[in-house]
Amino acid sequence: MQSCARSWGLFLAKSANPSAPCGHLAGKSRLVLKVQGSPRSRGAPARASSPSASVRALRTSAAISSRQIERILPRHDDFTERHIGPGEREKREMLDVLGLESVDQLIENTVPSSIRMRRSMKMDDPVCENEILESLQKIASMNKVWRSYIGMGYYNCSVPPPIQRNLLENSGWVTQYTPYQPEVSQGRLESLLNYQTMICDITAMSVANASLLDEGTAAAEAMQLCHRQNKRRTFYVDPRCHPQTIAVVQTRANYIGVKTVLKLPHEMDFSGKDVSGVLVQYPDTDGRVEDFTALVDRAHKGGALACCATDLLALCVLRPPGEFGFDISLGSSQRFGVPLCYGGPHAAFFAVKENLVRMMPGRMVGVTRDAAGKEVFRLALQTREQHIRRDKATSNICTAQALLANMAAMFALYHGPQGLKHIAKRTHSAALILAEGLKRAGHRLHSDMFFDTLKITCGVAAKDILERAAQRQINLRVYSEGVVGVTAVSDITWNPIMELESLGSVMFFCLLLIPLFMKVLFCQQLGVSLDETVSEKDLDDLLWVFGCESSAELIAEQMGERPKGIMSSPLKRTSKYLTHPIFNSYHSETNIVRYMKRLENKDISLVHSMIPLGSCTMKLNSSSELMVSRQLCEELLKQEKLPITWREFANIHPFVPLDQAEGYQKLFRQLEKDLCEVTGYDSISFQPNSGAQGEYAGLAAIKAYLNSKGESARTVCLIPKSAHGTNPASAQMAGMKVQVVEVDKDGNTDLAHLKALVDKHKANLAAMMLTYPSTFGVFEEHVREVCDLIHENGGQVYLDGANMNAQVGLCRPGDYGSDVSHLNLHKTFCIPHGGGGPGMGPIGVKAHLAPFLPSHPVVPMQVPSSSLGTISAAPWGSSAILPISWAYIKMMGAKGLLHASEVAILNANYMAKRLEGHYKILFRGRKGYVAHEFILDVRPFKKTANIEAVDVAKRLQDYGFHAPTMSWPVTGTLMIEPTESEDKAEMDRFCDALLGIRQEIADIEEGRMDSRVNPLKMAPHSLACVSSSTWDRPYSREHAAFPLPFIRPETKFWPSISRIDDIYGDQHLVCTCPPMEVYESPYEEKRASS
Secondary structure, eight states: OHHHHHHHHHHHHHHHOTTOTTGGGHHHHHHHHHHHTOHHHHTSOOOOOOOOHHHHHHHHHHHHHHHHHHHHSOOSOOHHHHHSOOOHHHHHHHHHHHTOSOHHHHHHHHSOGGGOOOSOOOOOOOOOHHHHHHHHHHHHTTBOOOEEOOOTTOOOOOOOHHHIIIIITOHHHHTOOOSSSGGGBHHHHHHHHHHHHHHHHHHTOSEEOSOBSOHHHHHHHHHHHHHHHHOOOEEEEOTTSOHHHHHHHHHHHHHHTOEEEEOOGGGOOOTTSOEEEEEEEESOTTOBOOOOHHHHHHHHHTTOEEEEEEEHHHHTTBOOGGGTTOSEEEEEOTTTTOOOGGGOOOOEEEEEOGGGGGGOOSOOEEEEEBTTSOEEEEEOOGGGSHHHHGGGSSOOOOSOOHHHHHHHHHHHHHHHHHHHHHHHHHHHHHHHHHHHHHHHTTOEESOSOBSSEEEEEOSSOHHHHHHHHHHTTEEOEEEETTEEEEOOGGGGSOOGGGOOOSHHHHHHHHHHHHHHHHHHHHOOEEEEEOOTTOOHHHHHHHHHHTTOOSOHHHHHHHHOSSOOGGGGSTTBOOSOOOOSGGGGSOOSHHHHHHHHHHHHTTBOOTTTSOOOBTTTOOOOOOHHHHHHHHOOSGGGGGSSSOOSSOHHHHTOOTTSOGGGBHHHHHHHHHHHHHHHHHHOOSEEEOOOOSHHHHHHHHHHHHHHHHHHTTOTTOOEEEEETTSOTHHHHHHHHTTOEEEEEOBOTTSSBOHHHHHHHHHHHTTTEEEEEEESSOTTSOOOTTHHHHHHHHHHTTOEEEEEGGGGGGTTTTOOHHHHTOSEEEOOTTTTTOOOOTTTOOOOOOEEEOGGGGGGSOOOSSSOOSOOTTOOOOOSSSTTSSGGGHHHHHHHHHHHHHHHHHHHHHHHHHHHHHHHHHHTTTSEEOOOOTTSOOOSOEEEEOTHHHHHHSOOHHHHHHHHHHTTOOOOEESOSSTTEEEEOOOTTSOHHHHHHHHHHHHHHHHHHHHHHTTSSOSSSSTTTTOOOOHHHHTSSOOOSSSOHHHHHOOSTTOOTTTOOOOSSOOBOHHHHHHTOOOSOOOGGGSSOTTHHHHHHO
8 A cells, every 4th residue: 555655756847837747757856856866877977966956846746745645545454453463552551561652762761772773673674465466476486387297306296275274374374383282282282193193104114203393304314313312423315316305404414514425326435333214315426226124134134223204195005104114214295295495484294213213313202191191192202202311312303294294294194195196107107108218219217216316327418418408497307427416407597586696706706606507518317207187298298208109008008907017016016004984084175175174173273372381483374475475365276276375386306407496596595685684693594494493503514614624623603591492402413512500580681690601611612502582581681792701702693583583673693793694484474373383583693603504405595515504305395485574564564564563562561561460470581571571380280289280281172272381491380471462351360360379379269179189180171071060170161161250152262172181191101193082073983984
């Protein structure tokens, strides 16, 4: 609407000033005057110039008229007003409660003046929700969607519309948090257990986790598991693994002191007892399928573990890794119903033998029982994870890819084992037809044993084939001798969007291109990877590209129906999979939709009520932001397939030539510019696809920087005791040694202890990790002093960006001393949490660290050889969700983003004020205010009423709320973060719930209620519990379920189970689907057998 108002203003200016014949070009006149006033352009001596009187009048008239038209036609679709919960009246009421005159006064009392920004952020004017979609359409049109047969772990696939519409595009699924509160998370826990069972069945392994970030990081986790298991420091990698996987593994290994050795299986020597493990790809990156039984046996005899990166669809017809004896199986579930999305997000899988389960990274869903004895689901073995074990954790994984794992699980349920096998056989058959045609055209295949990928030695010049491919807009994989995994020919195309600004940059880029030119000129090897979407026409086009005169139909007729390829080989799969009834019950759209809805209804999400998790920033994920990512528009109906996003964003392979992704690149540049302005950093890398990966990347950049200066001995990382658990886990991954800094009684970093540690370790000090505001919910006054101290002693400052939501527009880490930060785009910048992922954790750095940002082995990223290495499998991480944050920033603008931070702080202080007379607020700033979150201390109630934080958390479920963050950063407390998106009415409901619970605690303290059997100890109260025919509790059913007037039967959210038994679940570990009788409906078994 602002752009519309400006247009009207210019029109009125023209009418009001007839002496200016080009008044309608007033916006352009400023540019003309600037050029005319330039001595260089006019050839005149330099002199001051001023616009003519008529132009000055035009500008004044336009400005006045613009303000007038805005008064006549005020905006009614301002996004900031939609995003921020409290209106002006509510803000005034909250300020009155706090005894303050204005929000500015609150900020002055909260944020230290020494770090405050004294100017507005420089950003584009905000746009409305309709305009943002129009803008993105223009960006999308810059992308070129060619048919990509590059493979390398990324494949086209069909997204079932019922799953797209009812899961991916459903706020009830995408706005849930990680299922740490299982009583209100049974739906997604069940779905993730289905995912784990699917992985275990298809790979023939014992136990699987609930997803990792991508295949490359999963392989790196496997390498680390091998190292932890036997402490050996050599790790073999088959060079026929995907090149991005090799790069991620090598980078991770380098920082923890493990040597990676590239060897073919027959060259690997396990006799030296120094090899921790081996990684192979099955089928390999060239498509070859082989028997690894002998390799696994040799590895085991040498005391090493065997790891297999594999393909789920191929395993539907291929002998699975578990039957070879592999210890670890990993890969991507992308081709189970998730589009290419220029690299992500996609859910990786990770499965192990039974004896390795307690060393497995990531979250894992298990079966336990609730208070009523019913078998239910929960997150199992959490003591392995970073939020508990910190630097001793099995991994720094926090956010994973739960939403995408749920999509893959539903894909398996929808198709069932027979449907998956049909898709796999069809894909393999297409490859067989193409292989036969290639042979007829005089080309040679590198292997006759393949699933869907062919490596071809061309019988004619590969350059000619690539030219024909370009005519049909087809991307092929290009190989050159001695090089594994080079992308397609068009990578050599000059790409003006790189915006090279100097001759040095041009020369550098030309040097970057020389190898690619050489590969195209001299290569004779090409690769083709097929997928489930390949049609007869696609095969005909590929046959034409390679010079085959036969059609796919003719070749198929001549081949006959006799089984060929792997279907007639010893590597054909004979074992059954997905035999559980859950995978044989929901093959119609009606049934799968009802099943997804049934699961959704068990889970609390932002569509029900606020989720006040401290340090998690569960703010609004607006429909317009998500539409930008999903691209729900009429154009979808015109496509042959129904992708989850616009075709221009969804169907782009991450390794296509850069000139085919100009739209993506433009969006990345705009987002980088805005994030640099927000943070005060100079460069951004989007490669890390979670906050924890961002931490690892940032610390690795610091380590690479120090190494480049000859200071490799600097390995000590100082981390406050209050830090997120990912911080020490990430420091360990980056090869650093953690030293813990104490905090004082006010929640600040203990300066005396910090100075003592710095003095002790100044010779080998690498970095300090800070969270700001602190995890205690306080803006520490001495943050600049801390940064200066670290710098004076040769270290770098890493600032954890998890709490950036309290800083945007108020202060910038790059200004007050930080060198690098990650940004949780799934917190501050509105990417939804998805029940445990996806997330994005890009890192921002100051200029001196920019040369060390992540690089990529396949796609040129204009990063010098000093790069820290490769962090993620895709060059720009989970690219497809970056438009969400881009849209949020563009619609909010500088003022809106600033106001969001202000209101987040206002909301937190208002809630703290309402609760302070009933609960102790554990930490406050120097002037008595909290930041954007605060900690309730419920520890005293353990002595007075036998009540703990977990009891308050479970009782909140009866009031219709998800619990705050529990027992972190201080054990036995609750941390609350309301965000700016919640209005005063919702915050009042939550405060009323906590005040009601405080009264229930008082009833116990004063003897009116038993300390063992009371509404808190027995919480939550499920519908089955309250409606039971028996009730033997010393309080009424009504008080159990409807303790306050705002909780009404027609709107109440019911926990689906009673309180779970955590101890039983870990003592009786079951991480695959339980018997069918555990599931609700008695008819599922009948449906499965029919």
